[in-house]
Amino acid sequence: MYRFISSVLLIYALTLSYSFSQTNGSLRGTVIDGVNSRPLGFATVNVLNPDSSIVGGFVTQDDGIFLIENLKAGIYLIRISFLGYETIFIPDIRIKTTEQTSLNEVKLQPKGITKNEVVITAEKNIISSNAEKKVFNVDPSLNPGASAAEVLQQLPSVTSDQDGNISLRGEGSVLILIDGKPSALSGNGGNLLQQINASSIEKIEVITNPSSRYDADGSNGVINIILKKNTRQGANCLMNISYGSWNKNTSGISANYRGKKSNFFINGNYRYIPVFTLGDVEREYRLDKNPFEYDQTLDGYNYPHNLSFRGGADFNFNETHALSMSSSLGYNPTLINETYTYMVVSDSSKIILNNTLFNRINNPASNFEHTISYRWTNPRSGSVVNIAGAWSRNQDKRDIDGWRYDLDPYHTLIDSSLVRLNSIFKNRNDIIVAQADYEESIFKTWKLESGLKATLRFIDNSYYGDKTKEQVLAVDTNNNAIQYKDQIYAIYGMLSGNVGKTSIRAGLRAEQAYRNFTVTRMDLPFTNQRLNLFPSLFVTHKLTKNINASVSYSKRINRPSVQTLNPFPDNNDPNNQIIGNPYINPEIIHALELGGQWNSSNSTLTLTLYMRQTLDKIQRIRVTEGLISTIQFLNLNSAMNTGAEAIWRYDWAKWMNTTLSGNAYSIYLNSENIGDAINTRGWTCTGKLLCIIKPTKFFDIQINSNYNAPFITPQGKIRAIYYTDLSVKKDILRKRGSLTLGILDVMDTRQFGINTLYQNITQDVIRKRESRILNVGFNYRFGKNENTAQRKKNITDEFGGGGD
Structure with a gap:
């Protein structure tokens, strides 16, 4: 090495x-x-x-x-x-x-x-694409009170569950970046995306087949969230506020001052989006002797507060030297109240078990990130060197106070059965990134890129649990701690250029990974060292003036998360646990795509055929012993995904356009190594419709509809998910401000459901999170160079630029 x-x-x-x-x-x-x-x-x-x-x-x-x-x-x-x-x-x-x-x-x-x-009323297309990525330009005024997770749901081929966890083309393991860098919150994509206000996002890049320039993590692609830096000339400010049903509210302010050689910016956002969650689990034990039924219900309320600040500065000293730096801080306290009821009934309708568990969870969390980057341009050759560093930390504490009690057949509390459960989870996640990149144009139309990168990740998790009647024990009786260290050192090189009408981009990335994982309760360290090479190749050919064809290949890796590795069970719900596997292997993915794009004056059509082979596929398998159902992780031999994606944008008139996208794919699992009877084949599809109507120059209407067809899992089937969002915007105050009315899940149809069959047990799970939400938002911008309807007269610059 x-x-x-x-x-x-x-x-x-x-x-x-x-x-x-x-x-x-x-x-x-x-x-x-x-x-x-x-x-x-x-x-x-x-x-x-x-x-x-x-x-x-x-x-x-x-x-x-x-x-x-x-x-x-x-x-x-x-x-x-x-x-x-x-x-x-x-x-x-x-x-x-x-x-x-x-x-x-x-x-x-x-x-x-x-x-x-x-x-000054120009606006970007909401969705644009090229051979490597799709770019979604965010209009926060059309998404009042929305988070990054809700904005992502509008993108083609991107889906999320009710916890905000992201899937791309139906598969998880998506690498989430903030301004091109991993964040300490990236390990929990749901939390990360729920904490980012839509008003702080400039655009979102979706890269389904990343090149060697990107980290090799994320087997199914990369989502890069670009935050606003406010680069308008002079002094500018943008304020937004929204209020939603059941006291949901958000507010934000961003300001900047840009001179000839410097730019200073600051953003602040606050989110309070309380939601309720309802759930039901029905499990039928179809045993030869003594069959019985298990029923569990959940009634939960989540009260999250998210407060964040971000500021920074850019300095362009001259044509050679440029320096940028930024810092962000966040504080995210959350209170969760949950009530679980458990009932077990025999086939003769006799109540075997009837108890209730109440959890009160205090979850204070905080995070910060500091970044700095330097750009040097060779004044003779024009080659560019970029040097950047970042340090981010996320830490949180989950203090769970639980009370469990039994009920008699008449649903009356049995006082002597009262048991108090107390557990504390502590987590700290640090990520340090340092990198250097070099770019140079060679042979007129060719470009050479190369770089070095070091990513260091340190995670400390600890768990303390007590169980006693009436009082909490002074001495912990159920403790565990995890220390996780991950070091990845990478080198890459890329060469790109044109040969006639053909564009070629080829690259190779090498990553040396060192992983150390220690569970104190087991007193066993788990170490792993791997050197992997990740080639990539992209070829695009211009068939005609309006038609492009492309083919691409990349190799990627999906390293297991801490949750996937942790052999200590998550006891938040004692009857439904998750246990990791410290011996799990990373997935190796080979991805091949064949695409084409057709453009006309009022329409764009993008078609993509893709195939993804996954070796050592990481799979979740549910196992039940008695009343306890456990999710475990193991490696299958391999998996093969094949599918097709289409995105069609059409401008029906100046005042109306639609973007229709669809994705259909099949999956084959090779599970011969585990010997269990699981589903090995399945297929599904998703569809999205985004329609924007402008009945007048001051009104915007946006309709966003989503449909996810049922999908076969290794042990059952996920039910169909479908919903429609609607928003209406009215420009006011000479287009310096806007009022927006938005409704999420207009028909209140969005919920998660899964049916499973395993070990002679059938299980139906329904989870419904509050999804029909009404929001009213107000945006106002002012400053020296606002993006308003003001008119600029007598522009004298003949070419819109300068020259020497």
Whole structure:
């Protein structure tokens, strides 16, 4: 491994040396939206000779930056274009040998807006896509009071359960990133997404087949949540507030000041979304002797408070040096009241067991994150070095006070049966990330990328439990602690470029992982060391002006979570437990996709066929002994997923557009190694409809419908889930503000249900979380450069940018 690292560092040094030896000139700039100053990624920049022949070209990065190198000295014409924007030409750009020519910021105007009268009302498409990822631009005014989990439910192929846990194309194990980095909350995707306000999100990227540039974790893809940084010029502020049914309320404020070379921003958000949860478990023991029925009900109330702050600064000292830093803090206390009732009835209707458990859970939690990044651009060659570091921590404590008592056949409390249960869970999760990335354009239209990354994760879990009548024991009798250390060191390299109408991007990533897992009660350490290589290849070919075809392959890994490894049972519900397996192996995934995209003036159609093979598939299996049902984890030999995905966007008129998406797939499980009789084949489909109607320039109506068909599991079937959300927005105060009315789950149909059959036992589970929620929201923005309906007269910049 050390020889491997030394070799890569030597290649780094040689590459850097090469970059300083360049003698031809280069052209650099940034493409931005001429209305709201946001960077435009994936815009096309071409360098043309006076006879219009193409000399070189580049596709801008996510931050709008482009760099075209190895240009011979001379005078050129620059053409910049992007879908939905007016193409511009910048003539007489002089390129000098050994020098970099800068265009600074080049502004593209949305089509249909004239130069002399620009109305600042431009908006991005809600969903856009390219060969590697799909981008969802969030409009918080259409999602009053929503969390990131609720926003994600609008995305094609993304589904979530009632706890906010995310699945992509029907499968879990999704790597969730915040601004491109893992967070200490990422280990619990439900908590992470519930705590992020929609108003603080700029956009969400969904990457179903990530390249070698990304961490190899996340077998089914990556979801990257980009938070707002408020980059408008001058001083600006945006405030939002919402109030929902049963005292649900959210509020937020974001402000920034941007000068010529610096930007300072701060955000603050508060969420209080109390919800109720109802559940029912019916279990029938079909035994040869003494069959009986088990029934359990749940009546729960959740009162979560989420308070978060985020601030930072960006400094662009010159064309060579840039520095960014940010910090965030969060405090999330939660109170949960749960009442479980348990009843066991014989086949002769005799009550065998009748008791009740009441839990009161206090769950204070806090988190923070600090990040810093430095960007250096070689003024001679235009090569770029990025160095970044981050440290995040999440810690929480679950203090559970429980009272269990028995009832007689007449449902009367038996005083002598009262038992008090007390348990305390403590958790601290630290993640430290350090990385360095290098980019350089070579051979005119090719780009070389490489990087080093270290990710260190430290998790400490402890559990203290007591059980006694009438009082809590002074000495703990049921204790356990877990120490988990995970170190991943990664090196990657990527080469991308164009050959005629074909775009190629190939990469290789190497990850050395060290894992140490210790359970004190068992007094046994579990260690694991693995070196894995993860290749990726993406090929896109432009068949015609409006049709692209692509094929991609990547290898990924799904490392088991702490819950999956922890052999100590979760006793929150004594009759339904989860026990991990410290000997579980990680999954290795090979993913292949074949796609095509067709564009017209008012429509976009994206089709994808995919196949995913998973080795050592991690599977949850339910086992029952007596009245206790336990979920265990084990490895199957393999699994194979094959499916098709379609996304169709159509603009019916200027005032109406729809996005219809669907995903259908089948799964085959090879479970010969466990020998149990489980379902090995199944298929399902999902469908989403997003419709946006603008009856007037001041009104917006959004309808979002979702349907998940029934799905066969290894031991049963998950029932269909379907629901519709509706929101209406009215612009007011000269479009500086807006009022929004939103209704989640209009027909109150959303609930989770699963039927299972195993060990001569049938079980039906229904879980219904409060889902029909009415919200009223208000947004107001003000500042020097608001995105309002003000008009700018007499724009004198002929090309929307500058040139040297």
